[in-house]
Amino acid sequence: MIITEETIQVLANMVNIEVTEKEKKQLTEDLKQIVGSMETMNQVDTEGVEPMSHVLPIKNVFREDVVRNGDDREQLLKNAPQKKDGSFVVPKTIE
Amino acid sequence: MDITALSVIEVNKLISDRKLSAVDLVKAQLEMIKQREASYHCYITILEEDALEQAKEVQKRIDSGELKDTLLAGIPMAVKDNICTKGVKTTCASKMLSNFTPTYDATVIEKLKNAGAILLGKTNMDEFAMGSTSETSYYGATKNPWNVDHVSGGSSGGSAAVVAAQEAYFALGTDTGGSIRQPSAYCGVTGLKPTYGTVSRYGLITYASSLDQIGPIGRSIGDCAAVMEAISGHDPKDSTSIDRKNIRYLQALKEDIKGMRIGIPKAYLERGLQKEVKDSILNTIKILTEKGAIVEEFDLGIMDQAVPAYYVIASAEASSNLSRFDGVKYGYRTPNFESLQDLYKKSRSEGFGTEVKRRLMIGAFALSSGNYEEYYKKALKIRSLIYQIFQKAFEKYDLILSPVSSRTAPKFGESLSDPLKMYSSDIYTVSVNLAGLPAVSLPCGRDKNGLPIGVQLIGKHFGEEDLIRAAHRLEQAIGDLRYTTHGKEA
Numbered sequence: 001m002i003i004t005e006e007t008i009q010v011l012a013n014m015v016n017i018e019v020t021e022k023e024k025k026q027l028t029e030d031l032k033q034i035v036g037s038m039e040t041m042n043q044v045d046t047e048g049v050e051p052m053s054h055v056l057p058i059k060n061v062f063r064e065d066v067v068r069n070g071d072d073r074e075q076l077l078k079n080a081p082q083k084k085d086g087s088f089v090v091p092k093t094i095e
Numbered sequence: 096m097d098i099t100a101l102s103v104i105e106v107n108k109l110i111s112d113r114k115l116s117a118v119d120l121v122k123a124q125l126e127m128i129k130q131r132e133a134s135y136h137c138y139i140t141i142l143e144e145d146a147l148e149q150a151k152e153v154q155k156r157i158d159s160g161e162l163k164d165t166l167l168a169g170i171p172m173a174v175k176d177n178i179c180t181k182g183v184k185t186t187c188a189s190k191m192l193s194n195f196t197p198t199y200d201a202t203v204i205e206k207l208k209n210a211g212a213i214l215l216g217k218t219n220m221d222e223f224a225m226g227s228t229s230e231t232s233y234y235g236a237t238k239n240p241w242n243v244d245h246v247s248g249g250s251s252g253g254s255a256a257v258v259a260a261q262e263a264y265f266a267l268g269t270d271t272g273g274s275i276r277q278p279s280a281y282c283g284v285t286g287l288k289p290t291y292g293t294v295s296r297y298g299l300i301t302y303a304s305s306l307d308q309i310g311p312i313g314r315s316i317g318d319c320a321a322v323m324e325a326i327s328g329h330d331p332k333d334s335t336s337i338d339r340k341n342i343r344y345l346q347a348l349k350e351d352i353k354g355m356r357i358g359i360p361k362a363y364l365e366r367g368l369q370k371e372v373k374d375s376i377l378n379t380i381k382i383l384t385e386k387g388a389i390v391e392e393f394d395l396g397i398m399d400q401a402v403p404a405y406y407v408i409a410s411a412e413a414s415s416n417l418s419r420f421d422g423v424k425y426g427y428r429t430p431n432f433e434s435l436q437d438l439y440k441k442s443r444s445e446g447f448g449t450e451v452k453r454r455l456m457i458g459a460f461a462l463s464s465g466n467y468e469e470y471y472k473k474a475l476k477i478r479s480l481i482y483q484i485f486q487k488a489f490e491k492y493d494l495i496l497s498p499v500s501s502r503t504a505p506k507f508g509e510s511l512s513d514p515l516k517m518y519s520s521d522i523y524t525v526s527v528n529l530a531g532l533p534a535v536s537l538p539c540g541r542d543k544n545g546l547p548i549g550v551q552l553i554g555k556h557f558g559e560e561d562l563i564r565a566a567h568r569l570e571q572a573i574g575d576l577r578y579t580t581h582g583k584e585a
Contacts, residue, residue, distance in 0.1 A: 001466070001469075007460075008456070011456040011459045011460055011463075012456065014459040014463065015414055015418070015443075015452075015455040015456060015458075015459050016418070016421075016436075016439050016440050016443050017440065017443050017444050017447070017452055017455065017456075018440050018441065018444040019444075019452075023449075023452075027452075027453065027456065030453060030514055031453075031456065031457065031460065033514070033515045034406070034457060034514060034515060034518070035457075035460065035470075037402075037403050037515055037518075037519075038403040038406070038407055038461075038470055038474075039403075040399070040400060040403055041400050041403050041404060041407075041470075041473050041474065041477055042469075042473070043400065044397055044400050044477055044480065046473065046476035046477065046479075046480065049476040049479050049480055050476070050479055051472050051475030051476050051478075051479060052475055052476075052478045052479035052482060053305060053475055054305050054335075055291055055305070055482060055529075055530060055531030056291060056292050056335070056337065056531060056556075058334065058335060060334065061331065061334045063331070072198060075198040076198060076424075078196070078198070079194075079195055079196060079198075079424070079425035079426075080423075080424060080425060081422060081423070081425075081426070081427075081428035082428065088423050088424055090423055090435055090438065091432065091433070091434055091435045091437075091438055093435050
């Protein structure tokens with residue numbers, strides 16, 4: 001896989017990050033190396049091996065559909081960068 | 096007597112015999128922090144008044160007899176700054192969360208408070224736990240208490256250093272790819288990474304959900320066992336928490352290791368280990384044999400690809416987990432923005448440091464269409480193979496012994512400049528997380544410059560009792576390499 005500055009720009013957009021020209025150069029070099037090392041995974045024969053995303057058997061946990069937490073709106077809003085009338089404030093999203 | 100040098104078990108006796116009050120203990124601990132914190136920078140947040148208030152409350156509970164069954168009553172502790180503490184700032188060592196104060200306690204904190212432990216402060220770490228030196232912290236690096244020109248390790252560098260420097264009796268760390276074990280080795284303390292699912296992750300600000308596990312760092316394996324008694328157990332708030340009868344951590348301290356089968360992956364001793372590290376490991380093998388264990392070398396199989404597989408999986412999970420930081424509900428928000436998209440982008444660009452950005456991009460790369468099969472899915476298959484290899488080894492052995500790191504703590508700036516070099520240093524630790532196994536790192540020697548060396552014991556799933564048993568025997572035989580950092584000052 002060839003990593004170019006364009007690749008970095010695409011990835012930056014995907015993770016919602018702005019990169020300066022200087023950062024882009026550095027990240028291109030870094031990712032070239034890192035992705036190169038990741039390609040050594042191809043040396044391992046994984047034919048017929050099931051991918052494992054979790055080591056222990058996981059099943060969904062259900063509970064009765066009743067409200068257990070109180071009204072902590074005020075508490076939660078304390079960490080909001082900007083709030084108004086009990087809500088989070090964001091820039092206008094529709095014209 | 097310097098009471099801040101005692102172990103949890105030793106100081107607990109003084110408290111339960113009423114020879115020492117929780118308040119006096121906290122005062123002595125705060126005094127020690129005042130003397131040493133400027134040199135080491137273990138903490139991001141230190142609680143003073145609040146810790147004394149907690150101590151008064153705990154002393155009342157001790158006096159009423161409520162806490163007689165716990166070893167942690169009145170014990171001052173430090174907690175890694177990625178674990179939520181109600182009303183106490185929790186930053187993940189990031190500018191992104193520099194103003195974040197959780198409205199609830201993580202389950203582990205709730206449990207420790209119930210057991211009577213006292214929160215002294217929040218420890219420094221690599222930003223969002225991404226790093227091996229604690230140098231990626233937004234608040235500056237933690238220095239190694241054995242030699243301040245060297246790193247404390249990472250990502251739980253502050254948690255390991257705080258215990259070595261006698262600035263807390265024990266600490267909580269988190270381990271995603273070695274982040275409890277490696278700093279413990281570098282700082283000459285003992286760290287336990289529990290089996291995945293043993294300790295609730297509720298309230299842990301996650302890095303890679305399928306790998307992260309909270310665990311104790313202490314001055315002895317006994318102290319780690321005492322903490323495990325308090326923090327382990329099923330939690331309905333964590334869907335990956337295992338419903339299982341509790342393991343007898345403290346009981347294991349009393350058992351010997353006669354006939355215990357211990358395997359050593361042959362390749363682990365053959366690759367480029369620092370000479371003193373190899374010598375110390377060979378010495379631990381000798382001790383374990385003398386104590387009645389059957390130790391032999393074996394071929395573990397593929398392990399070289401564990402590191403790239405780990406970085407693919409951890410970064411992929413991180414790029415998804417960290418998408419929650421958008422400058423809207425909590426965390427840093429850029430002062431200058433035009434649209435909602437602009438707000439997200441600028442807040443994240445200004446809020447995250449370089450290493451975090453790098454890993455988010457690696458994750459996005461591995462998950463993007465066209466790369467998914469070749470990188471992400473391939474890594475998951477290698478994870479599967481590593482899991483099977485360990486399962487097979489544990490049919491034959493009770494424990495696996497290995498180095499924690501090929502070397503002692505590097506100097507500042509040595510690792511950070513070359514990410515690939517930094518990543519590859521995790522070779523001995525990451526496979527344990529990929530397989531969800533428990534492992535302990537404990538001191539086993541020092542190099543010619545006096546820097547601590549650690550040895551790693553890896554157990555089978557829920558094999559913590561075996562780990563504690565063997566670690567305790569080793570600790571007794573190796574003698575006091577522990578918490579003597581400041582022998583020269585005493």
